[in-house]
């Protein structure tokens with residue numbers, strides 16, 4: 001195993017009983033990411049439940065309360081690796097009421113894995129998952145048509161499902177969709193090619209995950225460096241040192257580049273870039289670095305370093321697709337919330353709820369202004385100070401916000417800037 | 419030019435981001451230092467995150483009084499080398515002063531007592547963010563833990579009421595008296611940690627490498643012979659070549675037969691092993707949901 005493998009994050013979604021847990025269990029098991037004691041534990045648990053064999057689905061069962069109810073209720077993270085890549089799975093439950101978890105898992109994913117039961121075809125849940133993957137701009141979607149063993153590995157059934165998904169996806173903002181016929185239970189086309197689907201010439205799921213091109217999932221064009229923390233050692237050796245620490249949110253920054261500072265608009269040059277291993281000539285996402293500037297200008301957390309001829313929009317009025325998370329209170333028209341955007345904190349007021357999006361049909365309801373937990377709405381916000389924004393399609397880092405309830409301090413919504 | 423970074427560099431960048439956000443969002447953060455490789459990794463990453471400034475957090479070590487002596491020596495050297503302030507919470511003192519009662523019997527462990535001592539040390543230091551080295555791959559209950567994990571005023575964790583975490587936006591806001599547990603290396607696996615420590619040439623406690631030790635066997639696990647464990651009459655002590663995969667109390671940390679004497683050997687061993695590292699911890703064996711129960715009460 002080498003130490004220069006890439007990291008790929010993916011989400012899994014499917015309705016209850018589509019075989020999501022079984023599939024994840026199989027990926028972990030076949031990539032030898034399951035340890036003997038874990039295996040023994042689930043074997044025991046399978047027996048205690050009076051079931052046969054070893055229920056791989058139990059591997060991904062998290063907390064006690066869920067084990068008792070037999071369902072998954074929160075995002076759980078799983079890890080496995082192959083010699084080519086390390087994988088992080090954000091495993092999100094498939095219930096209607098948990099859009100919130102799916103959105104959370106999707107926010108950092110490179111790939112969305114959508115499961116369909118071959119016997120049922122595209123159902124409401126499938127459409128919802130695809131819509132969320134499109135809203136959250138997950139760069140790649142792979143549709144696994146599962147339980148092929150229960151439809152006699154029929155190419156006809158598979159093609160019908162593929163066509164019906166494609167017809168629906170044509171209405172969405174998704175570019176890269178792949179289809180794979182699998183049986184999670186028996187392992188067909190998961191890690192090894194199945195002999196039962198001679199009509200299928202595409203990759204196995206594992207091959208796809210190991211090889212899908214993710215290097216360009218970041219924005220390497222529009223340089224954005226939100227200042228996260230100011231490093232001031234206050235020692236004799238580093239007396240006047242003022243380093244701006246942060247993570248590249250977009251673009252590439254090089255030593256010697258002329259840059260513009262927001263909100264002041266002052267220009268200066270990058271004197272030095274310090275990374276985890278010392279000085280480096282350039283920095284790009286998702287690196288965390290410290291930037292030193294030629295001139296002694298006072299920046300603080302929330303400010304942004306950009307290029308003069310490529311700046312984000314500087315505005316107090318933002319329009320977002322908002323996913324509401326709070327179960328105790330609906331979104332309030334004219335309500336005031338704290339807003340977090342990159343490393344910047346501000347307050348905002350909800351100026352207008354434009355429409356509620358039906359995430360099964362994509363229908364826009366202009367009259368329904370009741371935005372409850374798991375609802376998605378297009379909303380206009382006015383902030384107390386200017387934010388330096390890009391649209392979410394262009395940059396997931398500078399195009400995303402969260403809202404925080406000022407009384408409970410809970411994160412109550414996530415928004416994608418339009 | 420290829421703008422690609424390895425998974426270890428990406429994990430490093432993510433953890434450094436978290437550490438810096440903690441410094442920015444909290445008033446009195448602290449690193450919970452156990453002496454194990456995971457908390458050593460956090461200290462190492464914190465050093466990088468704030469260089470050339472010193473790490474802006476003290477290290478808090480809950481000393482159960484049953485630590486391996488090697489752990490304490492390493493701890494003292496590390497804090498001195500980095501100039502980090504060291505705070506020690508003592509279980510022994512809590513027992514002496516009657517704030518805690520020692521468990522009795524062969525399986526007695528001070529694990530549960532740590533919780534009280536930790537919580538009171540956090541309270542005494544008025545720490546509002548306690549960073550720990552827990553990883554999501556370690557145990558089922560941890561798979562759903564957040565980077566920023568909110569605790570109520572009693573230090574309790576409510577698995578049903580956690581804040582969603584999206585993108586790079588971490589919400590550390592809280593009421594008076596509440597605090598956060600922060601897990602900067604949530605996304606690392608055991609293998610990632612070892613590979614990174616090897617790549618960075620980080621000095622590690624000698625316990626991780628194979629050495630000769632007096633041990634005995636209990637419930638299929640080898641334990642180091644010491645004054646703190648009551649042995650049953652049939653438990654015979656013998657000498658074995660072993661190493662620790664996790665570092666905790668001598669009473670509950672299993673040692674493993676191993677010839678791994680370098681980090682590279684350990685990586686080889688971890689990559690081919692068939693047991694999770696917590697598999698050797700007798701405290702997790704008490705019930706299938708042992709870890710989750712301890713978590714709710716405020717264990718790391």
Ligand SMILES: Nc1nc2c(ncn2[C@@H]2O[C@H](COP(=O)(O)OP(=O)(O)O)[C@@H](O)[C@H]2O)c(=O)[nH]1
Pocket residue numbers: 014015016017018019020021022023057146147148149150182183184185186
């Ligand atoms: N025949 C068949 N059964 C499957 C397959 N995948 C999953 N199952 C079964 O479908 C049921 C639900 O699977 P599970 O993984 O728990 O679904 P989840 O609710 O999506 O996590 C279980 O009884 C599985 O054994 C498959 O490919 N073929």
